[in-house]
Amino acid sequence: MSEALGDPHSDALARPPATPRAHGEPVGEAVLRAEPADFQVDEIMVVEPEGEGEHLWLEIEKTDWNTEDVALWLARNAGLHRLSVGYSGLKDRRAVTRQWFSLHLPGKPDPEFQWPPGLRSLRAARHRRKLNRGTHRGNTFRLRLRELAADQDALAARLERIAAEGVPNYFGEQRFGRDGANWTRGRAWLLGGEAPRKRPLRNFWLSGVRSGLFNAVLAERVRRDVWHRLLDGDLLQPDGSRGLFSADDDHDAAARVAAGTVHPTAPLPGRMGMASSGACRQLEDTVLADHVALVEALADLGLDAERRATRLPVSALQWQCVGDTLELTFRLPTGAFATAVLAELLTTRVPSANRG
Structure with missing residues (x-):
């Protein structure tokens, strides 16, 4: 039931949208962030x-x-x-x-x-x-996952597929705050509830809502297996760039998407901005029909519409298993989440004392 037509506080819409996997079920499980040194990040500066x-x-x-x-x-x-x-x-x-x-x-x-x-x-x-x-170009991640339980052949095959095809470029759970609070509270505010009292909270809530709407559109592209494929009317983004152009203006668009030199995009809703068309626009409108009031509220607040690539390339991916520990190293562009990579590989759990 959509917010425009039904109850805006429906339980079905209260949590951040689900993020289905593109490469199948996880091939095993492991413990993440047993200690801070298990998750290391270095900025790659421009x-x-x-x-x-x-x-x-x-x-x-x-x-x-x-x-x-x-x-x-x-x-x-x-x-x-x-x-x-x-x-x-x-x-x-x-x-x-x-x-x-x-x-x-x-x-x-x-x-x-x-x-x-x-x-x-x-x-x-x-x-x-x-x-x-x-200002930075991206980040290098060095991760250590402990208590690994996975078939080694299946693990290697999945890592090779991730290196070759990338993963869906979801916003990670960090964007939504503990228990999805940034999405939940931001959504309630935009639908007529209490406004945040502090500006940083306002920014976190708005970011959480827009990220959730992007994830919802990307999730539908994953379900249709077009998160890394061209749709008619797509707005495309060159790899490593923030620019946009219409797929309809490029006869080689499908080949460039397949080669990974350009990526399809999905919306971060707001006012104005470039609009998709054709099959892409139809998919986006179908998903966002459940969130019409949110989209209108974001535009009314003056946020400019943006686009984000639906495919996340995973560069320089290396791995090794030492006993029951998996060590991963890879690079991601600015704004990407390492947890989006891990979600396509393993079911991870964080020790309860280290959450938050």
Whole structure:
């Protein structure tokens, strides 16, 4: 039942949309994040500091800290407003991650920090510009999965398929908060409920709702086995680019999609923006008919419509099994989730003490 036609608080719509797998059922199970070092992430930067300027760039290794808390700690201990601290992307908390931050220090010397447990400065250099969101090209992941129970041949075959075909580019559960709260509360707000009192919550809720709507469209493409295939009227995105073009304008579109040089996209709803057509538009309209009120509310708030690739290429994928431990290394583009890769491989569980 759609929000436009029925109960907007229906239990069927209260949870983030389900994300069916593209490559079949998991080939085994394992424990993820038994300790922070089991989940390591390094930013792949497009730009690195030049050595001079008003902004101090710091490459920081953080363990069991989330990115925003590091930014707040830096601002407080450098005597700066929070907005004077920049970073490129959000990183997992229960992990060891290495990422860059910038501090705006016009006419000021470099602060002398007394680093707390879990934070370590790796490099420091000046630059002329603030580090803005989305500056990095991607991330390298090094994962260790423990207590592995899987057939080795099936595991290797699935990993080879993932390396060759990629995986559906779902937003991971981190985007939706604990127990899907960002989707649940954001949806309730947009359908007439209580608004968030703090701006960061507003952003998290809006992001959670748009991500859920994208996942719903992608899930339908997975069910129809067209998440990595061309549909008439698709809007396509070149690999490694944010640009868009209509498949109808390119006679070689199907071959380019099959080769992986361009990818189909699905909507992050908002106002205006490029619109798909044909079979692609029909699929998207069918899915979003269950969420008409949400789509209209997002447009009314002034969010611009965007598109996101439906296929996630997994680069430089390597693996080895040591006893009952699987070690994985791979690269993903900016904005992608390692959990989307793992979901196509194994059923993972996180020790209850490490959730959140």
